[in-house]
Amino acid sequence: MAWHPKTMITHHMKKMMQDQEEDVEEEVKQKTSWSWRELLESVFGDEIKNMKKDKVAHKSPRSCNLYDRKPDFKNSYGWSVSLDGSDYSPLKSSGIGIYHVNLKPGSMMTPHVNPRATEYGIVIRGSGRIQIVFPNGTNAMDTHIKQGDVFFVPRYFAFCQIASSNEPLDFFGFTTSAQKNKPQFLVGATSLMKSMMGPELAAAFGVSEDSMQNILNAQHESVIVPALQAGQ
Structure with missing residues (x-):
């Protein structure tokens, strides 16, 4: 099936717009994620650092009787x-x-x-x-x-x-x-x-x-x- 040039151009434009929209959405997600991370770290910085350390160490606090x-x-x-x-x-x-x-x-x-x-x-x-x-x-x-x-x-x-x-x-x-x-x-x-x-x-x-x-x-x-x- 042969594509008409106008149809091909329209299809290509739609694909570009779709890809661009996806890129924008991804960028927004990343910015939003980064903003939330900055906000959380500014408020709970020390606790987040400790959580990261605990995650790396893979161990929970010891118990105490x-x-x-x-x-x-x-x-x-x-x-x-x-x-x-x-x-x-x-x-x-x-x-x-x-x-x-x-x-x-x-x-x-x-x-x-x-x-x-x-x-x-x-x-x-x-x-x-x-x-x-x-x-x-x-x-x-x-x-x-x-x-x-x-x-x-x-x-x-x-x-x-x-x-x-x-x-x-x-x-x-x-x-x-x-x-x-x-x-x-x-x-x-x-x-x-x-x-x-x-x-x-x-x-x-x-x-x-x-x-x-x-x-x-x-x-x-x-x-x-x-x-x-x-x-x-």
């Missing part, structure tokens, strides 16, 4: 262990820390303040009480907690947990910071009050230095101590 760690603190009344971004790098990107505390029957985690994070806790075994105080010193909460209960303590609020006299208090939770929390304890051998001890502190309480010293030295234990009155 909290129960394999040596407790940060342990004595006759219980123990506590925590995990932050310096211990497990994936926590840095999530911005949280993890902790686990076990109090033996009749023991107490001494009153303390979290200077860097809000704390969330879940009671996984036993029962007891949690007491929270507003920064101005007034009572915020004093309530019984048992297995399955969830609680939270805002940053800068003083609080303590007390195990019941007849069973332990075992709780696990999260903090809203991947940095080391460094809780400030208000009672016990390593309390903030002891580091502040001096004539000014005694004068603030209206007592002599000797009296203040006797008060601060009355508790020889630190962090976890026997409670005078166990939670009911």
Whole structure:
């Protein structure tokens, strides 16, 4: 079948236009893809770089078992262990820390303040009480907690947990910071009050230095101590 010159020209022009349209579409796609890549890299640059590194390395972050760690603190009344971004790098990107505390029957985690994070806790075994105080010193909460209960303590609020006299208090939770929390304890051998001890502190309480010293030295234990009155 012979093609008429005009038909051939028309066909060729259509083919050229089609090819040109395809080239333009491809160029637009490439530009759009490049624009999105530039946008994503400008916003999520570090994370994209890390993802690329992980892809090249072909390996996911290692797991970390909290129960394999040596407790940060342990004595006759219980123990506590925590995990932050310096211990497990994936926590840095999530911005949280993890902790686990076990109090033996009749023991107490001494009153303390979290200077860097809000704390969330879940009671996984036993029962007891949690007491929270507003920064101005007034009572915020004093309530019984048992297995399955969830609680939270805002940053800068003083609080303590007390195990019941007849069973332990075992709780696990999260903090809203991947940095080391460094809780400030208000009672016990390593309390903030002891580091502040001096004539000014005694004068603030209206007592002599000797009296203040006797008060601060009355508790020889630190962090976890026997409670005078166990939670009911």
